[in-house]
Amino acid sequence: MPSAALPVLYTFRRCPYAIRARLALAASQIPVLHHEVSLRDKPAAMLLISPKGTVPVLQLADGTVLEQSLDIMLWALHQHDPLGWLPGCGWDDAARELVATNDGEFKRNLDRYKYPERYPELDQAGHRQQGEVFLRTLEQRLDGQPWLAGAHAGLVDMAILPFVRQFAHVDKGWFASAPYPQVRTWLDGFLESALFAGVMEKR
Numbered sequence: 001m002p003s004a005a006l007p008v009l010y011t012f013r014r015c016p017y018a019i020r021a022r023l024a025l026a027a028s029q030i031p032v033l034h035h036e037v038s039l040r041d042k043p044a045a046m047l048l049i050s051p052k053g054t055v056p057v058l059q060l061a062d063g064t065v066l067e068q069s070l071d072i073m074l075w076a077l078h079q080h081d082p083l084g085w086l087p088g089c090g091w092d093d094a095a096r097e098l099v100a101t102n103d104g105e106f107k108r109n110l111d112r113y114k115y116p117e118r119y120p121e122l123d124q125a126g127h128r129q130q131g132e133v134f135l136r137t138l139e140q141r142l143d144g145q146p147w148l149a150g151a152h153a154g155l156v157d158m159a160i161l162p163f164v165r166q167f168a169h170v171d172k173g174w175f176a177s178a179p180y181p182q183v184r185t186w187l188d189g190f191l192e193s194a195l196f197a198g199v200m201e202k203r
Contacts, residue, residue: 090149
């Protein structure tokens with residue numbers, strides 16, 4: 001470890017998995033050493049502890065390695081959860097299922113929408129329509145409440161928002177007029193937050 005005191009986070013600024021890990025670390029007020037990774041030149045130190053070669057990776061001060069973004073989020077929030085993102089703020093079976101859908105079906109559709117040239121089985125609009133299935137689910141859950149977790153933001157929100165942000169940015173004009181006003185309001189509130197601004201600072 002470069003420091004005996006601080007965990008080391010291997011991250012990539014725009015990766016949604018890395019963003020949600022950084023959100024939880026920031027919310028939990030746990031200081032870490034950030035190591036911004038070049039995806040074309042991954043550091044040997046990261047590959048040594050995590051041969052899978054994807055970010056985020058968190059190496060704790062005792063040498064323990066967390067290789068999955070949700071594991072990093074849960075570890076951080078179990079250390080300190082001043083914003084109440086864990087139980088009591090919507091982190092229940094339904095929330096876990098929503099995150100699983102985000103990480104599975106929605107992420108597959110997001111990749112195909114963002115990079116249609118890599119997936120020629122459908123045109124870009126077709127890939128977007130498949131992704132909209134999840135947006136409709138979010139729109140319904142946000143009806144009458146500002147956050148997926150309820151009255152206050154929770155882990156479910158922060159685990160999903162970075163991916164919806166990426167989906168929205170593929171075609172901002174389309175998203176601005178798409179029939180998902182609750183999702184737009186939810187996303188805009190996140191993008192305007194000091195927390196999001198902080199985790200997206202260039203390091």
